[in-house]
Amino acid sequence: MLTPDEIKAKKALGEKISMVTSYDFAFAKMAEAAGVDQILVGDSLANTMLGYKSTREVGMTEMLIFAAAVCRGAPNTHVIGDMPFGSDANPELAYDNARRFLDVGCASIKLEGTPEGVIEFLRSKDIPVCAHHGLLPQTAENFKQKGKTEEEAAAIEAAAKYTDSLGCFEMVLEHIPEDLGSRITKGVKAATIGIGGGKFTDGQVLVMHDALGMHPGKIPPFATKFVDMYALGVEGFKKYVESVNSTKQV
Ligand code: KIV
Numbered sequence: 001m002l003t004p005d006e007i008k009a010k011k012a013l014g015e016k017i018s019m020v021t022s023y024d025f026a027f028a029k030m031a032e033a034a035g036v037d038q039i040l041v042g043d044s045l046a047n048t049m050l051g052y053k054s055t056r057e058v059g060m061t062e063m064l065i066f067a068a069a070v071c072r073g074a075p076n077t078h079v080i081g082d083m084p085f086g087s088d089a090n091p092e093l094a095y096d097n098a099r100r101f102l103d104v105g106c107a108s109i110k111l112e113g114t115p116e117g118v119i120e121f122l123r124s125k126d127i128p129v130c131a132h133h134g135l136l137p138q139t140a141e142n143f144k145q146k147g148k149t150e151e152e153a154a155a156i157e158a159a160a161k162y163t164d165s166l167g168c169f170e171m172v173l174e175h176i177p178e179d180l181g182s183r184i185t186k187g188v189k190a191a192t193i194g195i196g197g198g199k200f201t202d203g204q205v206l207v208m209h210d211a212l213g214m215h216p217g218k219i220p221p222f223a224t225k226f227v228d229m230y231a232l233g234v235e236g237f238k239k240y241v242e243s244v245n246s247t248k249q250v
Contacts, residue, residue: 002037002078004108004128004169010037010202011191017203019080019193020211023049023066027208028073038078040110040205041067043085043138048209055137056085060097063087064104071105080130081106085138091121098127110172112136114159123167131163131171131190134197145196147176157184164188172205173197175222196222 002010010017019038022028023045031039045066046058067081081101088094088111098109108128111118113136122129133156134146147153157180160171170191173181178198185192185201194201209215210223216230 019205021208025069025073028070032074032077040080043082068104078107081109083111091117094118119166129168131168133160135175147180160184164190
């Protein structure tokens with residue numbers, strides 16, 4: 001399992017970092033077998049696994065069930081627990097919840113933005129933190145690309161540098177222009193992981209359901225569907241139904 005220091009070392013060596021979301025035992029096992037560097041138990045599970053419209057619908061209770069299952073499925077992979085909306089509302093609450101992720105086997109936690117005093121407190125307690133900048137789904141008014149204006153780009157870059165100075169070992173850069181992703185990557189010691197952040201970040205993360213084609217809907221423009229698991233699943237279930245229906249009644 002890669003430690004936070006080893007992930008930063010990959011950046012220093014110019015080696016790319018692969019991260020994917022997974023939410024349960026079976027898919028975590030597959031991700032580990034495929035050799036991904038890191039698994040993110042993202043709060044995107046609100047949408048992908050539970051069918052909610054917003055990531056704000058899930059809390060620590062759900063996140064810990066999924067995180068524990070992923071850690072059981074991928075015991076040799078660096079698993080990141082994603083702090084759900086409200087779980088990092090103040091430093092003490094964030095610390096308690098971060099500890100709960102580590103207690104079920106996560107190696108680090110991720111949180112969106114720079115909630116007041118929270119990253120400072122977590123780092124003072126040696127919690128490995130992955131920051132998240134750019135589009136922040138928990139609080140975003142829309143899902144358009146962020147950092148298109150000079151002012152917005154400067155604010156994102158400043159936030160990234162600030163979390164770097166606090167000792168975050170890594171940061172997700174979501175849905176920002178490629179040149180901003182590249183500039184931040186060059187300007188911080190933390191490893192940068194893009195999702196719609198261009199090709200020059202230190203690594204990439206994709207939501208599993210987009211990468212594996214687990215749903216028939218549209219995927220974001222920056223995602224790639226590597227297999228069509230939805231079609232394979234429907235085909236498999238159809239074959240099963242046919243086999244049941246063709247069994248003769250005695
Ligand atoms: O919850 C999630 O899946 C995420 C990714 C989009 C990085 O935060």
